[in-house]
Amino acid sequence: MADISRNDIVKLARLARLELSEAEIDEYVLEMSEIIGYVDLLQSVDVTGLKPTNQVTGLTNVTRLDEVVDYGYDLAALRSNVPGMQDDHIKVRRMIG
Amino acid sequence: MQSQWPSICAIASAVQAGTTSASELVERALIAIAKKDEYKAIIATTETRARQRALTIDKQVSDGLAVGRLAGVPFIAKDNFLVFGADTTAASNILRGFSAPYQSVAIEKLEAEGAICVAKANLDAFAHGSSTENSDFMTTKNPHDSTRVPGGSSGGSAAAVMLDLAPFALGTDTGGSIRLPASYCGAVGYKPTYGLVSRSGVVAMASSTDVIGPLTRSVEDAAMVLDVMAGKDALDGTTIERESAGYTNLAGALPSKVGVIKEYMAEGIDPAVKGQIVAAIDALKARSVEVVEISLPSLSAALAAYYILCPAEVSSNLSRYDGQRFGHSDLEARTLDESYGRSRSTGFGREAKRRIMIGTYVLSSGYYDAYYVKAQTVRTKLIAEFNEAFQSVDFLLGPTAPNTAFKIGENIKDPLQMYLIDILTVAANLVGVPAISLPAGSANDMPVGLQIMAAQKNDRALLTFAKAYEELLA
Numbered sequence: 001m002a003d004i005s006r007n008d009i010v011k012l013a014r015l016a017r018l019e020l021s022e023a024e025i026d027e028y029v030l031e032m033s034e035i036i037g038y039v040d041l042l043q044s045v046d047v048t049g050l051k052p053t054n055q056v057t058g059l060t061n062v063t064r065l066d067e068v069v070d071y072g073y074d075l076a077a078l079r080s081n082v083p084g085m086q087d088d089h090i091k092v093r094r095m096i097g
Numbered sequence: 098m099q100s101q102w103p104s105i106c107a108i109a110s111a112v113q114a115g116t117t118s119a120s121e122l123v124e125r126a127l128i129a130i131a132k133k134d135e136y137k138a139i140i141a142t143t144e145t146r147a148r149q150r151a152l153t154i155d156k157q158v159s160d161g162l163a164v165g166r167l168a169g170v171p172f173i174a175k176d177n178f179l180v181f182g183a184d185t186t187a188a189s190n191i192l193r194g195f196s197a198p199y200q201s202v203a204i205e206k207l208e209a210e211g212a213i214c215v216a217k218a219n220l221d222a223f224a225h226g227s228s229t230e231n232s233d234f235m236t237t238k239n240p241h242d243s244t245r246v247p248g249g250s251s252g253g254s255a256a257a258v259m260l261d262l263a264p265f266a267l268g269t270d271t272g273g274s275i276r277l278p279a280s281y282c283g284a285v286g287y288k289p290t291y292g293l294v295s296r297s298g299v300v301a302m303a304s305s306t307d308v309i310g311p312l313t314r315s316v317e318d319a320a321m322v323l324d325v326m327a328g329k330d331a332l333d334g335t336t337i338e339r340e341s342a343g344y345t346n347l348a349g350a351l352p353s354k355v356g357v358i359k360e361y362m363a364e365g366i367d368p369a370v371k372g373q374i375v376a377a378i379d380a381l382k383a384r385s386v387e388v389v390e391i392s393l394p395s396l397s398a399a400l401a402a403y404y405i406l407c408p409a410e411v412s413s414n415l416s417r418y419d420g421q422r423f424g425h426s427d428l429e430a431r432t433l434d435e436s437y438g439r440s441r442s443t444g445f446g447r448e449a450k451r452r453i454m455i456g457t458y459v460l461s462s463g464y465y466d467a468y469y470v471k472a473q474t475v476r477t478k479l480i481a482e483f484n485e486a487f488q489s490v491d492f493l494l495g496p497t498a499p500n501t502a503f504k505i506g507e508n509i510k511d512p513l514q515m516y517l518i519d520i521l522t523v524a525a526n527l528v529g530v531p532a533i534s535l536p537a538g539s540a541n542d543m544p545v546g547l548q549i550m551a552a553q554k555n556d557r558a559l560l561t562f563a564k565a566y567e568e569l570l571a
Contacts, residue, residue: 009454016412016457017419018450019438028454034513035455039401039468045475052473053480054305055335056529057292057553062334071332077198083426092421093436 002036004029101125102264105170105318109211112169115158119151119169119213126171126215129262136243137235138256139173142216143182147171150213165210167325172207173257173266176217177224177300180204187300188232189222191418191425191444201298202333203267203309203326210325218253218266222446223415224274224302226250227518230509231448238505240282241543245502248281250274254312255282265313265322271302272403273497273522275310276534280497280546283536284312285567287319287560290553291529292337294323295330303410304335306403306526316535316564320344323556340557349561351384351569352491356391361495361521361548369540374496377537377547380569391486391493395479396524402479403523404516405459405472412456415449451512476527483528487552492562496521497534497546521548531556533563537570 009028013020020028084091102108111117127147130139157164174180177187179197186192204214221231229237229252237252239245240259247256251268255278258266268275270288279286287310294309301307311322324344329336357378362371382388420426420440427439445453459468486493499520508515525532530550537547549566551559 004458008458012454012457012461015461016453017416017434017437017441018445018453019442020450024450028451031451031512032455032458035404035516036458038513038516039405039459039472042398042401042405042471042475043467045395045398045471045478047471047474047478050474050477050481052470053477054473056305056476056480056527057290057335057337059292059335059337064331064334069331071199073199077196081195081198081423083420083423083428090422093430093433095433 002033002040004033004036100314101129101261104315105167105264105321108170108264109166109168112154112158113164117169119154120148122169122171123147123151123213123215126263129260130216133260133262136238136240136256136260138218138237138253138260138262139216140176140186140188140219140234140253141183143180143214146182147213147215150208154211167207168211170212171215171263172212173216173218173254173263174204174214175220175251175254175266175268177220177269178204178267179298180214180217182214183217185217185300187223188220188234189444189446189449190233191441193425195424199298202295202330203299206326207322215263216257218251218257220253221250221448223300223449224250224269224271225411225448225452227273227277227515228508229253230505231446233446236505239502242502244504245543246281246505248278248498248502251312252278255279255284255286258282258284258312258314265311265318267309268312269299269302269307269309270526271307272407272526273519275312276497276522276532276546276548277518279312279534281502281544283544285314285316285319285536286310286312286534287323288525288532289323289327289556290337290531292335293339293556294326295333295336297330297332301414303407304414305406305410316560316567317347320347320560320564337554340554342557344557344560347557347561347564349565351381351386351565352562354387354389354490355381355492355494356389356486356490358396358493358495359390359392360396365499366496367500367540370496370498370500370545373538373540373545374547377570378494384569389490391490393479393482393486395475395482398475399479399524399527400517400520402472402475403519403527404455405468406476406527408452408456409460409469410456411452412460415445415453418444420444448512479524480528483530491551491555491558493550495548497548501541501543501545525550529553531559533559535563535567535570
């Protein structure tokens with residue numbers, strides 16, 4: 001079992017923009033301690049001299065021309081999923097409390 | 098179970114010849130879907146659009162025009178594919194009511210050949226899970242025993258195929274999500290080489306391992322669907338070139354030598370499952386195929402590496418669900434920050450939140466090197482071991498899952514136990530190699546899956562072997 005505290009969970013939830021209930025916090029303390037405890041077995045694997053792999057098929061620097069391509073997407077359809085539209089803009093709540 | 102569907106090739110030929118109609122096929126699928134509703138494989142049908150598309154294809158046939166090689170073939174898409182005609186929810190509350198503004202490239206390619214999407218299949222929300230019990234809506238039941246899970250996360254897709262609702266279904270496989278439900282339901286499940294099929298328009302889970310693939314009743318059908326979807330795509334920068342010979346017209350003999358993965362036949366595997374795999378291997382030996390044992394020592398660390406990398410990427414990919422541009426939004430929030438927190442907390446289910454939390458932990462300052470970088474380095478080690486193995490054999494065999502389908506509710510309270518079910522499937526994702534789950538008899542009165550892996554970009558060879566093996570196992 002890894003040592004994950006209530007404070008750790010509260011801090012992580014804040015970083016991840018999740019509002020957790022008190023009960024959820026208690027559950028995550030236990031569950032994450034167990035899960036992180038399990039993945040800790042990696043610490044015993046010897047990887048001397050090896051580099052991390054981020055891309056498995058060996059692709060590097062996949063680029064495209066910097067030009068506008070019309071994929072035929074319908075603007076109205078794209079906007080139809082926005083929770084709040086006003087004057088052709090996406091409306092969000094105020095940023096400063 | 099005798100299927101009501103002939104092979105995909107035969108269906109399309111019959112539609113082109115006018116001996117059956119696309120409309121008739123769509124109705125047959127919709128009737129089957131309604132009749133098997135109690136299995137909860139389907140979230141929604143796309144019936145209005147499907148009927149319209151069927152009429153268009155039937156008109157083309159009656160006008161004497163050539164139609165595609167999947168003409169009139171109904172199929173079911175996992176509900177994390179953007180598809181017109183029904184909402185795209187990824188079985189999550191946060192995407193409930195989301196209407197796809199465009200279709201995924203895979204769907205567009207299938208439609209261009211005349212295939213018709215008739216429904217969206219259930220999944221673990223955002224494809225996080227091994228049983229569909231993490232769906233925010235409902236749990237799909239196994240077609241062979243309705244008290245058991247179908248596997249996950251493409252459980253709705255696998256169940257749909259084995260319930261005979263359509264000739265094929267699409268799934269996604271990030272850590273085993275096509276192969277595991279194929280194994281539990283007795284379907285063929287194909288996970289292609291990483292990058293072979295464009296993921297544009299599919300809800301992202303863990304981008305360094307996500308792939309798209311078919312669930313079918315036969316290798317031939319899986320190969321046909323792959324052939325239509327495979328290839329480079331400008332909308333997905335990770336895509337690779339398709340093999341020049343394509344993936345159909347598979348004819349070939351069994352290989353002279355295969356490897357059995359030692360660690361996949363070790364303790365922890367249900368003896369009844371192991372017995373079926375041994376029998377399948379014996380069938381190869383009887384055909385004079387040399388079978389050698391191959392050890393991949395780092396496999397013991399693969400699952401731990403996966404459950405660091407996957408949540409890390411999940412936490413990043415799910416950060417876009419912020420309640421502002423699309424998806425569920427808490428309209429009572431007073432500030433932007435409050436809106437983020439509340440929308441995400443009420444929109445995400447338990448497992449999505451759990452993975453976001455784990456991912457945030459392993460990526461956070463002070464832990465990034467110890468967890469994330471370490472896991473990516475263990476990945477390098479695993480890749481080296483697979484590469485070495487593929488120097489001596491073309492194919493690696495073992496079970497797909499350590500067990501057969503478990504009871505609904507059996508593992509839901511223990512997330513680590515649920516993760517351990519992916520122990521035999523995650524390696525192919527981390528290494529990026531193609532892998533297939535083939536039906537290999539039954540144990541505990543439930544289907545068993547045989548898993549075969551090949552080196553990257555050897556999809557055609559893998560499908561060719563799988564087809565020959567399928568005939569041998571039948």
